[in-house]
Amino acid sequence: MADIVLDKVTKSYPDGTVAVHGIDLEIADGEFIILVGPSGCGKSTTLNMIAGLEDITSGELRIGGQRVNDKAPKDRDIAMVFQSYALYPNMTVRENMAFPLKLAKLDKATINQKVEEAARVLELTDYLDRKPANLSGGQRQRVAMGRAIVRSPKAFLMDEPLSNLDAKLRVQMRTQVSRLQKQLGTTTVYVTHDQTEAMTLGDRVVVMRGGHIQQVGDPQTLYDNPVNLFVAGFIGSPAMNFLPAAVEDSMLRTPLGDLPLGDRMKRTLGAGDAPRQLIVGIRPEHFEDAKLIDEAQRAKGFEFTAPVDLVESMGSDKYVYFTVEGEHAAAADLEDLAADAGGADLPPQDSLVTRLSAESRVRDGADARVWLNLDKIHLFDPRDGKNITLHEGRAAGVAAS
Template identity: 50%
Template sequence: MASITYDNACCVYPGADTLAVDRLNLDITDGEFVVLVGPSGSGKSTALRMLAGLEEIDSGQIRIGGDNMVGVAPKDRDIAMVFQNYALYPNKTVGENMGFALKMRGIGTEERKQKVAEAARLLDLTDYLDRKPAKLSGGQRQRVAMGRAIVREPQVFCMDEPLSNLDAKLRVQTRTQIAALQRRLGTTTVYVTHDQVEAMTMGDRVAVLKNGALQQFATPADLYDRPVNAFVAGFIGSPAMNLFTAPVTDGTITIAGSTVDLDNEAQGLLHKSGLTHVIVGIRPEHLAIGRDNGINADVALLEELGSESYVYAEVKDPTITTLDGDPVTLVARSPHRAPAKLGDAIRLHQADRAVHLFDPTSGNRLV
């Protein structure tokens, strides 16, 4: 096991005008589970492949256990990779797949069997060691790929979207197993996903990337409670945070006849900033649904989830727009079923003062 350091690490693909990974700086501690998350093209998989030695580092450094990995071959980095497509040998049994890397390293049969048996026990694969991959479910195949990495006892696990090929229910089950297993083994792990729910539920810390650049590296709670900019605010959370641009008048923000309730710090900042517009962020759970007082809106969509509902309501106020300039639809979470009907006129009011403000030009957090 070892710590990992990205020190201004850059990668640019031949013929490209922009960096795939742009001066990435991360300090990952020994035994930590870190998730790289971002939309398609954000550079997360490239950053992982740089760590594994599958992509060249064009400038900067990546260090594992304090040793600079620039110029070090992948086989010499003591890293085990788990891929999205399992990459199992179809003509070999589960046991043979898991022990193949050990066999190539010249490890004896008995020791190999012992390591495979121990990994199979951890992964509940003991009864499947003699089966071929074609006779396994998707989740079992992914566990075999995990087992193949575990038997090597590497100092770092690299996982590149390992759950993308699984159905929704199996994905939830398997991500819980992976997170529990990593904590049991204590091996430093870098995990790539585009699914922010996976990132929030699995990682000790999460690195959010956009266009090759690191936006924020923090615990899931910090990302959710204090996003550093509007991009992170909109990316982290499901449903996403309500983000819209609103005018500022005398240090106050008014939406469809309702004044946004701000704490003293936010009010003071707006008074001093001189901004005429600001990006406002309110999470769905911080909006309550009523008939009296609050933001005037019409119900456009209802999502019934059984234990709760999400109400999508169109706001009739031309002075506020989405970040793309479109009319605003606010999402509110209701702990009750069917709190309104389609087309109903409702009022949305703040459940508390959990309002996020961002600079309209840079998108950076104001308060």
């Protein structure tokens, strides 16, 4: 058990590329922290530096208050679960799990007892004498976890441990990992590129991009108050809708219509260096079928009519796709998001994804009247991607006075 502190940790390679740019991060004892980001964002490099598998170019890494920059992995007392599981194929499950204990020169009885204990927790007791080749993906994954937990290390590092499992098993294992971590209370650093895993597992989530930390916070904070376009687009599924907007006559001109601006936004946008072109970000669930909105709420929002492209009924609610005419929102952040494999989550540029109540009677091909919540809209500066609706760290929408 220990806290992990990264103090301006940088990784650069001899050829000059910098994978991680001086990141600062404090991971509390017992915390479950997720590093998430598209491929190449430096999350795995960061994890490998914590593990000691890669050297730290500059900065300091402290585990349990002790500087460990120059310590070999074996002297850091941390365990790691690999994406590929990295089970020793020539050893049985029992030998795999006993391996770290044997290296630690524990006596046989203790090793046996610890392995049996871990196997019981992970429901592997029946498979102890099998070779990894004769196990299913989920079982292999559990053996990899077992090898990590047997020696009760100071911290667990997990490098996309679930990404090789099929979708259904991944959801099951996600719950199991979460429960296991709560049960053991061991500091855990978990790397993933899957934002759903990040949101569901972590006490706190670190969103990374290009070797920089974009935002650190609990999942709800990241979802509700993203600091920039990248975090806004990366977190959430289906992803946030982005539309171009321009400030004209104290109104926000968007492809959906002219949105009213509250006093505070007017002041912000009135400043000399304020951008004229903006990007509006609206989450799918902040739309609603206008027919289902009561009068009190109607006043807080904005209504528009758009042709329905497609209706997907999920039972609990409906995903309705609208066609939006006009230009597309453009920014470097959005291109990054689209380039990432997670770009599959992003809606096609000329359609608007909305999540309406199941009671909505909206039909394919017809026009529909849609309401959107102005309090939940984000405005981004396309030049640097910053969220300009954030007020004291909280998103306040565009209508706030």
